[in-house]
Amino acid sequence: MKHNGIEFDNYFKNYPDANGYYGKFGGSYITEDLKRAMDEITAAYFTICKSSKFIGELRKIRKEFQGRPTPVSYLERLSNSIGNGVQLYVKREDLNHTGAHKLNHCMGEVLLAKYMGKKKVIAETGAGQHGVAMATAAAYFGLECDIYMGSVDIKKQAPNVARMKILGANVVEVTDGLATLKEAVDAAFEAYSKDYKDCIYCIGSVVGPHPFPMMVRDFQSVVGIEAREQFLSMTGELPDAVVACVGGGSNAMGMFSGFLNDPVDIYGVEPLGRGPKLGDHAASLKYGTEGVMHGFNSIMLKDENGDPAPVYSVASGLDYPSSGPEHAFLHTSGRVKYDVISDDETIDAFFTLSRLEGIIPAIESSHAVAYGIKLAKEMGKGSILINLSGRGDKDMDYIIEKYGIR
Numbered sequence: 001m002k003h004n005g006i007e008f009d010n011y012f013k014n015y016p017d018a019n020g021y022y023g024k025f026g027g028s029y030i031t032e033d034l035k036r037a038m039d040e041i042t043a044a045y046f047t048i049c050k051s052s053k054f055i056g057e058l059r060k061i062r063k064e065f066q067g068r069p070t071p072v073s074y075l076e077r078l079s080n081s082i083g084n085g086v087q088l089y090v091k092r093e094d095l096n097h098t099g100a101h102k103l104n105h106c107m108g109e110v111l112l113a114k115y116m117g118k119k120k121v122i123a124e125t126g127a128g129q130h131g132v133a134m135a136t137a138a139a140y141f142g143l144e145c146d147i148y149m150g151s152v153d154i155k156k157q158a159p160n161v162a163r164m165k166i167l168g169a170n171v172v173e174v175t176d177g178l179a180t181l182k183e184a185v186d187a188a189f190e191a192y193s194k195d196y197k198d199c200i201y202c203i204g205s206v207v208g209p210h211p212f213p214m215m216v217r218d219f220q221s222v223v224g225i226e227a228r229e230q231f232l233s234m235t236g237e238l239p240d241a242v243v244a245c246v247g248g249g250s251n252a253m254g255m256f257s258g259f260l261n262d263p264v265d266i267y268g269v270e271p272l273g274r275g276p277k278l279g280d281h282a283a284s285l286k287y288g289t290e291g292v293m294h295g296f297n298s299i300m301l302k303d304e305n306g307d308p309a310p311v312y313s314v315a316s317g318l319d320y321p322s323s324g325p326e327h328a329f330l331h332t333s334g335r336v337k338y339d340v341i342s343d344d345e346t347i348d349a350f351f352t353l354s355r356l357e358g359i360i361p362a363i364e365s366s367h368a369v370a371y372g373i374k375l376a377k378e379m380g381k382g383s384i385l386i387n388l389s390g391r392g393d394k395d396m397d398y399i400i401e402k403y404g405i406r
């Protein structure tokens, strides 16, 4: 299928190119040392991902450890409450082990580390979700695990810090600067560049230098492939629209991968937070401009000096000043439409899905649910498949304290 001049047959063969570019976005803007380390990972990935032993092991893990395939659920009461005939469905990544889609790429990354003979995995974490998924994967494979985390986040995310420690990970406190995610990324990169022979740095989304945006997408594509098959067998048709929330963009790329070459409208949902003023949101594709950060070229939110701007969202997992390069490409090519949802609309959707369907969604995923509901009202007919990237247990205390019961 062709879209705005871009051929989507063989899309995954052509994108990214050999240097990790999706059009002009992507690449690797890093030091020579780190570039060597990334080249080694790229070469290993291209060899290993074709080996039947690796594929077989990953399949077994997904089925017997993660609980895949996760189901697609029809949202009957929510669809009826909208009442115009539009049918809403969700892909249940909340039922994946550890409660979100993140384990899909973490298990793949750590399995790759094992095949490469690495002893240790390194990662950074903000809210702690990526750290918990990494610690889980490292425990499963018996690798050492260092998670870099700012001291401010360590205080804020005590339950996730406890989880990582119980799982045997070493939580490394970062006290530089504002002591949050950005400083943790810098510290993790520095530790990695000193020790890249024995360890691997596992990035938590479709961001960072090549090959991570590609690898993480490939590991997440199981979501879209499963969902497409499940939706077809449930309804006999493809959905008219597919919706996912976009932070770095891994759950969205996983879902979208299944539908890029289909006549399906695709929507990525960014957090509008408190509003469109810089500093009040994290809607990088909607309000950002082209630029390089964290080793890749994409569309990002910048401050007056051109550095990554401070961002805000009620969902800490969406709180990132850029998005993966492939999203920048799909945005500028027009294949995917990116739109925004505010904190307030998100909280409403969180309660709506909980009350009408008995599913408590993650606050990140609630952005996608809110957009799905909005879109259903506009469409008037057809079907919408929403990626429910995670469960909301982690968010309940915060929501009740800040918003009360709605």
Ligand SMILES: *Cc1c(COP(=O)(O)O)cnc(C)c1O
Binding pocket: 100, 101, 102, 129, 204, 205, 206, 245, 246, 247, 248, 249, 250, 251, 252, 317, 318, 362, 364, 365, 389, 390, 391
């Ligand atoms: C981390 C997280 C996200 C955001 O990350 P993406 O890479 O954009 O998918 C979304 N939903 C949940 C539940 C998360 O934990």
